Amino acid sequence: MANTNELYKKYGSTLNRCELFQGMDEKQWNDLLNHFHEEEWPRESCFINHQKFLFHFFIIVSGRVKMYNVDDFSEKEHTLFLLKKGDVFDLFCLLDGVQHQVYYECIDPLKVLAVPMDDLRDWLKKNPAYYQGFLSYAGKMMRMLEENVSQLIFTDISTRLLKLLLSNVDYSSNRLQHINDLPNKEIANLIGSTRAVVNRHLQKLKRNGSIKVSRNKVQIRDISILLKELNNQNKKL
Amino acid sequence: MANTNELYKKYGSTLNRCELFQGMDEKQWNDLLNHFHEEEWPRESCFINHQKFLFHFFIIVSGRVKMYNVDDFSEKEHTLFLLKKGDVFDLFCLLDGVQHQVYYECIDPLKVLAVPMDDLRDWLKKNPAYYQGFLSYAGKMMRMLEENVSQLIFTDISTRLLKLLLSNVDYSSNRLQHINDLPNKEIANLIGSTRAVVNRHLQKLKRNGSIKVSRNKVQIRDISILLKELNNQNKKL
DNA sequence: CATTATAAACTACCTAAGTAGCACAACAGA
DNA sequence: TCTGTTGTGCTACTTAGGTAGTTTATAATG
Numbered sequence: 001m002a003n004t005n006e007l008y009k010k011y012g013s014t015l016n017r018c019e020l021f022q023g024m025d026e027k028q029w030n031d032l033l034n035h036f037h038e039e040e041w042p043r044e045s046c047f048i049n050h051q052k053f054l055f056h057f058f059i060i061v062s063g064r065v066k067m068y069n070v071d072d073f074s075e076k077e078h079t080l081f082l083l084k085k086g087d088v089f090d091l092f093c094l095l096d097g098v099q100h101q102v103y104y105e106c107i108d109p110l111k112v113l114a115v116p117m118d119d120l121r122d123w124l125k126k127n128p129a130y131y132q133g134f135l136s137y138a139g140k141m142m143r144m145l146e147e148n149v150s151q152l153i154f155t156d157i158s159t160r161l162l163k164l165l166l167s168n169v170d171y172s173s174n175r176l177q178h179i180n181d182l183p184n185k186e187i188a189n190l191i192g193s194t195r196a197v198v199n200r201h202l203q204k205l206k207r208n209g210s211i212k213v214s215r216n217k218v219q220i221r222d223i224s225i226l227l228k229e230l231n232n233q234n235k236k237l
Numbered sequence: 238m239a240n241t242n243e244l245y246k247k248y249g250s251t252l253n254r255c256e257l258f259q260g261m262d263e264k265q266w267n268d269l270l271n272h273f274h275e276e277e278w279p280r281e282s283c284f285i286n287h288q289k290f291l292f293h294f295f296i297i298v299s300g301r302v303k304m305y306n307v308d309d310f311s312e313k314e315h316t317l318f319l320l321k322k323g324d325v326f327d328l329f330c331l332l333d334g335v336q337h338q339v340y341y342e343c344i345d346p347l348k349v350l351a352v353p354m355d356d357l358r359d360w361l362k363k364n365p366a367y368y369q370g371f372l373s374y375a376g377k378m379m380r381m382l383e384e385n386v387s388q389l390i391f392t393d394i395s396t397r398l399l400k401l402l403l404s405n406v407d408y409s410s411n412r413l414q415h416i417n418d419l420p421n422k423e424i425a426n427l428i429g430s431t432r433a434v435v436n437r438h439l440q441k442l443k444r445n446g447s448i449k450v451s452r453n454k455v456q457i458r459d460i461s462i463l464l465k466e467l468n469n470q471n472k473k474l
Numbered sequence: 475c476a477t478t479a480t481a482a483a484c485t486a487c488c489t490a491a492g493t494a495g496c497a498c499a500a501c502a503g504a
Numbered sequence: 505t506c507t508g509t510t511g512t513g514c515t516a517c518t519t520a521g522g523t524a525g526t527t528t529a530t531a532a533t534g
Contacts, residue, residue: 071391073471078390080383092383095376128365131372138375139332145382146317146329152389153315153429154308157491183511192390197491199513215500215511234310394521420481434521436482452481452530 007033007113011061017086018059019140022133035119039112047104053090054099056114060087063108064178068189070103079189082107084178093117095138107182152192158201159233160191165211165218166226176220183216205229244270244350248298254323255296256377259370272356276349284341290327291336293351297324300347301415305426306339316426319344321415330354332375344419389429395438396470397428402448402455403463413457420453442466 008015008029015021015029024032039058047053060083067089068079080102083089092100094117124130151160164187170177179187188198202218205211210225211218220226245252245266252258252266261269276295284290297320304326305316317339320326329337331354361367388397401424407414416424425435439455442448447462448455457463 069387071387074391076391078387080386092376092379094372095379096373098376098380100380124368125365128362128368131361131365131368135331135368135371135375136333138372138379139329139335142329142332142375142379142382143335143337145379145386148386149317149382149389150306150308150315152386154311154313185511194492195511196493196514199511200491203513213512422481431522432481433484433523436484437521440483450482 005030007036007038011113014061014086015059018088019086020088020091020133020137021130022136024130028127032115032123033113035123036113036115039114041106041110041112043106043109045106045110049099049101049103051099053104054093054097055117057094057117057120058089058112058114060085060089061111061113063106063110065089065104065106065110066186066189068103068105069101077189078192079186082178082190091138091141094120095134156233157191157193157197158204159230160193161187161198161201161205162226162230162233164191165220166223166230169220169223174220174223176218180218181216182218187218242267244273244275248350251298251323252296255325256323257325257328257370257374258367259373261367265364269352269360270350272360273350273352276351278343278347278349280343280346282343282347286336286338286340288336290341291330291334292354294331294354294357295326295349295351297322297326298348298350300343300345302326302341302343302347303423303426304339304341313431314426315429316423319415319427328375328378331357332371393470394428394430394434395441396467397430398424398435398438398442399463399467399470401428402457403460403467406457406460411457411460413455417455418453419455424455 008026012026012029016024021029021032036059062085065083066079067081067083068077070077081087089104090100090102092098092102097117124134151163155163164179165176168176168178168180179190183195184199184202185195187202188195191198202211202213205226206213208225208229210220210222210229212221213219245263249263249266253261258266258269273296299322302320303316304318304320305314307314318324326341327337327339329335329339334354361371388400392400401416402413405413405415405417416427420432421436421439422432424439425432428435439448439450442463443450445462445466447457447459447466449458450456
């Protein structure tokens with residue numbers, strides 16, 4: 001229990017931002033955290049269809065993981081979600097208890113809180129009031145996936161790239177976050193394209209003065225140009 | 238109550254195949270069906286971002302509806318789901334209570350059982366044992382959306398068309414079902430392409446003897462050729 | 475039966491995106 | 505400092521898929 005209190009003290013601010021567990025107070029958190037333990041995974045750890053995720057559920061407290069899948073034939077990668085502090089995984093397994101055919105790789109050294117799936121499910125059964133938070137979160141996830149599908153069908157690569165950039169701007173500092181230190185290849189994986197094509201579009205944005213590019217680094221120079229560019233994309237059709 | 242019993246008698250076999258409400262017996266169904274009423278919508282009825290779906294939840298007992306969305310700029314359509322007997326909507330709204338920006342159109346004359354969203358949510362709160370079915374179903378839906386994303390990124394139109402056809406074959410009769418009477422345009426909307434391109438690929442399949450095409454009709458001639466074709470697609474890369 | 479509407483079939487063309495290959499820069503480790 | 509590795513920037517080329525427009529077939533309607 002001392003351990004539990006410690007976890008809440010250490011990570012309370014992160015946990016309270018966690019959408020999946022909305023509206024829980026410290027007492028309730030401590031009750032739940034009883035079943036958790038802390039884990040650290042080094043950078044570049046990679047989990048390929050690992051059983052791990054069928055039996056434990058994780059909350060990220062620091063670092064990034066990409067959840068991606070790989071096409072059997074072309075061996076191309078596609079990053080489904082770039083998970084970060086406050087995100088959880090694997091929700092797919094939690095919901096239906098079926099193994100999720102998907103890969104994980106740590107972009108940074110990762111710290112997670114881990115709980116056995118069954119403990120979490122039991123806790124839910126005993127506290128059915130929290131089912132609603134899980135349902136809402138599932139709904140939100142479905143909307144994100146649906147939005148993803150729409151973008152893939154309706155928009156071209158340069159639009160998808162612009163949207164990716166704009167959706168990762170921290171508007172308090174006007175800085176790019178989460179994806180600012182990724183190589184072109186990883187950016188390509190996020191929008192379903194290839195390094196060469198993404199680079200082609202980044203060059204265009206560099207030339208019009210909206211971004212700055214260097215090795216493993218993309219920085220925002222002028223958001224207004226990006227927004228104008230996105231507007232033009234739409235009008236084009 | 239007489240009315241309720243009637244609903245179960247009429248549609249029990251459909252309801253029992255409904256994944257969302259797994260493991261319910263007649264008594265429980267009748268308890269739930271108390272809140273339902275029957276509705277009929279004519280063919281080609283169209284609902285555009287209608288509040289209707291925020292306040293009522295529907296189970297289809299006969300006919301097909303497409304859930305689709307439209308790109309604001311290109312005005313292209315994409316059919317997200319072709320819902321049929323035993324399917325429900327709108328799960329997005331049920332889960333998180335937020336309006337779902339999506340269109341509906343009846344392909345056939347439609348019969349649905351309707352229940353006020355809040356009644357269904359109340360029923361769930363009183364019968365928390367059934368939450369698990371809803372979570373599982375949400376998980377399944379997420380997997381479908383994820384699979385959709387993967388297909389869009391990894392595979393070309395001809396592969397997507399082949400998969401669409403093969404996933405709609407009724408293997409007891411070797412006949413195409415659900416999509417067999419759609420015009421090329423609607424098939425295109427299902428895989429995120431255009432009428433002309435879909436037609437191009439259908440012609441190829443017609444020429445190799447795997448399908449038969451006529452006005453508003455696609456029929457399977459030889460599944461083995463389709464399967465072989467799908468195999469070749471994969472090897473191609 | 476004639477008229478109209480809708481869908482299918484086909485042709486020609488255009489373009490975005492994928493592909494391959496190479497030179498160069500940045501960085502890490504020995 | 506040397507060396508191997510990884511990422512960027514660029515050129516040249518190929519191609520699937522989107523686009524536009526026309527003709528032909530099929531069904532529905534009066």
